[in-house]
Amino acid sequence: MTSLARAQRQLHAHPLALDAALAAGVLLCMLAGSFVDPHGGHGVSWRIRSPDPLSLLLMTLSAVALVFRRSAPMTVLALTGAASVIESVTGDPRAPVAMSAVIALFTVAASTDRATTVRAGLLTMTILTGAAMLAGPLPWYAQENLGILAWTGIGATAGDAVRSRRAVVQAIRDRAERAERTREEEARRRVAEERLRIARDLHDVVAHHIALVNVQAGVAAHVMDKRPDQAKEALAHVREASRSALNELRATVGLLRQSGDPEAPTEPAPGLDRLDELAGTFRSAGLQVEVARTDHGTKLPAAVDLAAYRVIQEALTNVQKHAGSEAKAEVSVVRVGPNIEVTVLDNGHPADDGPPAAGGGHGLLGMRERVTALRGTLTTGPRYGGGFRVHAILPVKTRTATTGENA
Structure with a gap:
C-alpha cells in the first residue's frame, strides 16, 4: 500500500510524463487496431492488413497531441477531433483514430464544468458520427458508426463522473479542514476564557485580602507603642486575612490540577451565603x-x-x-x-x-x-x-x- 501511494505521488508530481505514457499507450492501441481487419475473408474472422500512410500520420499526430491534454484540453480535443474526421472521410478501411478524440473528450469533461462538458460532448458526437455516416465509406447504419457515437458518449460521461467525484472529495476535505479550524478556534477561545476567569478570581482574592492586611498592619504599626493590646488584635486580623488569602489562592490555583487529582479543591465557590x-x-x-x-x-x-x-x-x-x-x-x-x-x-x-x-x-x-x-x-x-x-x-x-x- 505504501509503494502504491508513493507511485501515485510521483505520478501526480510529474503529470507531463504521465500524459506522455498515456499517449504512447493510446498510439500502440491505435496501431494494433489499424493492422487488424475484423472482417476477414474466406471464413476467417480476423486478418492482418496494411494501414494507409495517412492513417499512420493522423494516429501519430493525435497521440502527440494527447501529451498536452492537461494544459490545453479544448485545443487537444479540436485537433484529435479534426484528425478523426479526416480519417473517417478518407481512410478505407479506417484506423481507430477516434480513440484519441475519446480520450481528449474525457479530459475536457474531467477538467471543466458540466455545461461545457455537455456542449463539447454533443458537438463531438454530432461531428464525428455525422462525418462517418454521411461521408464515410461504410453505410450510414454500420455498427462502426454507431460505435463512434457510443464511445464519445462514454468518454464524456466518464469524465463528468471523475470530475464530480473530485468535487465531492474536495468538499469533504474542505469540511474537515473547516471543522478542524473551528475546533482549534473553540479550544483557543475556551483557554482564553479560562485564563481570564482565573485572572479575575486571583485579582479579587489578592486585592481583597491584601487591602485588609495593609489596613490592619497600618493600625498595628500606629498603636504598637501606646496600645499593644489593640496592636495584637490588629496583627491577629492580619494573620486571619493572610490565612484566608492563602486558602482562596490554593483553591483557585488548584482548579488548574487534573480532574482526577486527589488534591484538587472540592469545597464550593463562595456565594451570597457568606x-x-x-x-x-x-x-x-x-x-x-x-x-x-x-x-x-x-x-x-x-x-x-x-x-x-x-x-x-x-x-x-x-x-x-x-x-x-x-x-x-x-x-x-x-x-x-x-x-x-x-x-x-x-x-x-x-x-x-x-x-x-x-x-x-x-x-x-x-x-x-x-x-x-x-x-x-x-x-x-x-x-x-x-x-x-x-x-x-x-x-x-x-x-x-x-x-x-x-x-
Missing part, C-alpha cells in the same frame, strides 16, 4: 458596612451567586482602598422580578490617588466581565454629593440553568 462573613472582615478592618437583603429564599445558579459575591467583594475593597478612613458602605441585595440587583454605596471622599474611573481599573473591568458573561448589566460611577456607586443586575436564571431544567 456575605455576612465578608462584611465582617471589612468591619474588623475599620470599615463600617451595613447589609440589607430582601432575597432570602432565592436559589441562585452557582455562576450568578459567585458573580454577586465577587462584585460586592471588589466594590468593598475599592471602598477600603480609595474612599478614606471615615467612609461608610451600604450593601443591598434585592430580588426584582427575574433579576437580582446588587448595590454597593459609599459616602467616602477619594484619597489622593483617587478611585478608579468608572470604566477603568482591573477590578471594575473584572466586575463588568463577570456580569456581562451572565447577560447582566453593571453600572458604576460617582454619586451626587460624594461617594461611589456600584450597581449590578444579574438574571436569576442563566441560559445554562434554563437548559438544564428543560432537559
Whole structure:
C-alpha cells in the first residue's frame, strides 16, 4: 500500500510524463487496431492488413497531441477531433483514430464544468458520427458508426463522473479542514476564557485580602507603642486575612490540577451565603458596612451567586482602598422580578490617588466581565454629593440553568 501511494505521488508530481505514457499507450492501441481487419475473408474472422500512410500520420499526430491534454484540453480535443474526421472521410478501411478524440473528450469533461462538458460532448458526437455516416465509406447504419457515437458518449460521461467525484472529495476535505479550524478556534477561545476567569478570581482574592492586611498592619504599626493590646488584635486580623488569602489562592490555583487529582479543591465557590462573613472582615478592618437583603429564599445558579459575591467583594475593597478612613458602605441585595440587583454605596471622599474611573481599573473591568458573561448589566460611577456607586443586575436564571431544567 505504501509503494502504491508513493507511485501515485510521483505520478501526480510529474503529470507531463504521465500524459506522455498515456499517449504512447493510446498510439500502440491505435496501431494494433489499424493492422487488424475484423472482417476477414474466406471464413476467417480476423486478418492482418496494411494501414494507409495517412492513417499512420493522423494516429501519430493525435497521440502527440494527447501529451498536452492537461494544459490545453479544448485545443487537444479540436485537433484529435479534426484528425478523426479526416480519417473517417478518407481512410478505407479506417484506423481507430477516434480513440484519441475519446480520450481528449474525457479530459475536457474531467477538467471543466458540466455545461461545457455537455456542449463539447454533443458537438463531438454530432461531428464525428455525422462525418462517418454521411461521408464515410461504410453505410450510414454500420455498427462502426454507431460505435463512434457510443464511445464519445462514454468518454464524456466518464469524465463528468471523475470530475464530480473530485468535487465531492474536495468538499469533504474542505469540511474537515473547516471543522478542524473551528475546533482549534473553540479550544483557543475556551483557554482564553479560562485564563481570564482565573485572572479575575486571583485579582479579587489578592486585592481583597491584601487591602485588609495593609489596613490592619497600618493600625498595628500606629498603636504598637501606646496600645499593644489593640496592636495584637490588629496583627491577629492580619494573620486571619493572610490565612484566608492563602486558602482562596490554593483553591483557585488548584482548579488548574487534573480532574482526577486527589488534591484538587472540592469545597464550593463562595456565594451570597457568606456575605455576612465578608462584611465582617471589612468591619474588623475599620470599615463600617451595613447589609440589607430582601432575597432570602432565592436559589441562585452557582455562576450568578459567585458573580454577586465577587462584585460586592471588589466594590468593598475599592471602598477600603480609595474612599478614606471615615467612609461608610451600604450593601443591598434585592430580588426584582427575574433579576437580582446588587448595590454597593459609599459616602467616602477619594484619597489622593483617587478611585478608579468608572470604566477603568482591573477590578471594575473584572466586575463588568463577570456580569456581562451572565447577560447582566453593571453600572458604576460617582454619586451626587460624594461617594461611589456600584450597581449590578444579574438574571436569576442563566441560559445554562434554563437548559438544564428543560432537559
